Amino acid sequence: MNQNIERKIQNASSLPPVLNQFYSLIQSKYIDYKKIESLMKSYPRLLNEMINIGKATCYGTPHHIKNIEGLVNLLGKDIVNQTLLISCMKPILSSKLSYYHFEENQLWQHCICSALLSQQLSLMANFHIEPFQAFLGGFLADIGKIILDEELKEHKSSIEKKLDKNDCLFDELEEETLGINHAQISATLAENWGLDSALSQAIKYHHNPEEAENNYELATIIHIASNLSIIRGNGIGKEGLHYKLCDHAVKKVGLDINDIEKTFAETYPIINEALLSTGENHD
Amino acid sequence: MKQNQETIVLLSEMAISDNPKDILTIPKLGACLGISVYDPIKKIGGVIHCLLPQKIKIHVPMKFFNPCLFVETGLNHLLKCLKEEGCKNENLIVQVAGGAKLINEDEIFNLGYRNFISFRKVMWENKLLIHQKDIGSNKVRKLSLNIENGQVTTNLKGALEI
Numbered sequence: 331m332n333q334n335i336e337r338k339i340q341n342a343s344s345l346p347p348v349l350n351q352f353y354s355l356i357q358s359k360y361i362d363y364k365k366i367e368s369l370m371k372s373y374p375r376l377l378n379e380m381i382n383i384g385k386a387t388c389y390g391t392p393h394h395i396k397n398i399e400g401l402v403n404l405l406g407k408d409i410v411n412q413t414l415l416i417s418c419m420k421p422i423l424s425s426k427l428s429y430y431h432f433e434e435n436q437l438w439q440h441c442i443c444s445a446l447l448s449q450q451l452s453l454m455a456n457f458h459i460e461p462f463q464a465f466l467g468g469f470l471a472d473i474g475k476i477i478l479d480e481e482l483k484e485h486k487s488s489i490e491k492k493l494d495k496n497d498c499l500f501d502e503l504e505e506e507t508l509g510i511n512h513a514q515i516s517a518t519l520a521e522n523w524g525l526d527s528a529l530s531q532a533i534k535y536h537h538n539p540e541e542a543e544n545n546y547e548l549a550t551i552i553h554i555a556s557n558l559s560i561i562r563g564n565g566i567g568k569e570g571l572h573y574k575l576c577d578h579a580v581k582k583v584g585l586d587i588n589d590i591e592k593t594f595a596e597t598y599p600i601i602n603e604a605l606l607s608t609g610e611n612h613d
Numbered sequence: 614m615k616q617n618q619e620t621i622v623l624l625s626e627m628a629i630s631d632n633p634k635d636i637l638t639i640p641k642l643g644a645c646l647g648i649s650v651y652d653p654i655k656k657i658g659g660v661i662h663c664l665l666p667q668k669i670k671i672h673v674p675m676k677f678f679n680p681c682l683f684v685e686t687g688l689n690h691l692l693k694c695l696k697e698e699g700c701k702n703e704n705l706i707v708q709v710a711g712g713a714k715l716i717n718e719d720e721i722f723n724l725g726y727r728n729f730i731s732f733r734k735v736m737w738e739n740k741l742l743i744h745q746k747d748i749g750s751n752k753v754r755k756l757s758l759n760i761e762n763g764q765v766t767t768n769l770k771g772a773l774e775i
Binding site: 560562564567568571573575577580588591592594595598602 | 643
């Protein structure tokens with residue numbers, strides 16, 4: 331791994347502080363809404379965005395939700411956690427990635443799409459995975475692309491030559507070129523941010539879940555979700571569809587073609603609504 | 614000077630226009646199909662963005678059901694709407710792009726290819742010919758239909774005409 335990448339990983343060494351403070355407040359048995367309200371007063375944009383995303387991800391709930399208590403009571407803690415994560419990470423994930431060919435907001439929207447698909451798959455599969463863990467894993471799996479974007483630009487022509495060969499996998503190409511791939515960087519960031527090590531392992535192996543030593547199930551779910559997001563057209567940039575969907579993973583989860591189509595069909599309204607509520611949609 | 618206005622067609626959506634300033638665009642197509650139908654006589658055209666080949670039973674509220682999620686129902690819907698606008702079958706120019714696949718997707722569920730098969734079936738049923746296609750492989754595509762002249766581009770940079 332080159333020094334530039336190491337430096338960039340170090341610079342991104344903490345999650346937005348509001349996320350940690352909010353999570354510790356909302357995880358307790360008796361939620362102190364006054365404390366949450368006072369915390370959120372410092373982040374009015376965040377609160378508004380959370381309410382909008384919350385309404386959208388729940389098929390457009392009534393418009394009278396005005397505060398956190400209303401949001402939690404109506405949508406439940408998990409959806410509120412998700413919406414905060416989505417809103418907090420927007421400034422980090424919404425920048426334009428010129429090498430990957432992601433316009434402004436496109437990576438962020440891919441993260442939302444992967445997260446929602448991952449959560450849906452966790453509910454369908456015969457695994458015991460917390461839906462929010464699946465959401466978090468799907469959301470963070472490709473965050474490493476932000477770090478690699480600049481570095482890949484320097485190798486643009488050699489990568490494009492290799493991409494012309496149809497059997498070339500882009501995550502392998504990243505590793506061959508820079509000594510590390512975006513999944514490994516996403517996992518390192520998750521670890522640095524103090525997230526569960528099992529979660530970061532799952533993120534690390536989301537392109538090759540069969541290699542995950544632990545948390546194989548979550549790695550598999552994220553793997554399928556991330557590929558479905560690409561197939562759907564959300565997560566693709568210049569690299570096109572140069573990724574593989576592991577046959578073994580699909581079988582392990584116990585899903586067939588019909589289940590996958592059903593997942594697509596049942597999640598598209600939620601995903602479309604969530605993407606629309608997050609601004610301009612480039613899906 | 615004429616200023617074009619771009620309308621983004623989201624997944625499961627349809628857009629129809631007779632405004633020569635309009636460009637109907639699907640910014641990124643993976644395995645989805647982007648289908649453009651244009652009548653050069655009436656200068657009306659439409660684009661749909663479909664994800665799945667055929668209608669399946671799903672549990673979503675009725676108000677969120679959109680026929681354009683599926684190639685079969687979506688293309689029939691687009692053709693019906695254009696005919697309601699006075700377009701005639703024999704004048705329609707149909708172009709299609711997308712249907713890409715992951716590296717090893719042939720072995721698993723090959724959604725892009727099945728989307729294209731479903732598209733061909735609807736074309737045959739409606740006695741229509743495919744004017745141009747840019748289908749398959751691992752590449753991402755952007756489809757744009759210019760209502761003024763019916764020109765369709767499918768390259769991400771918008772330079773390649775199909």
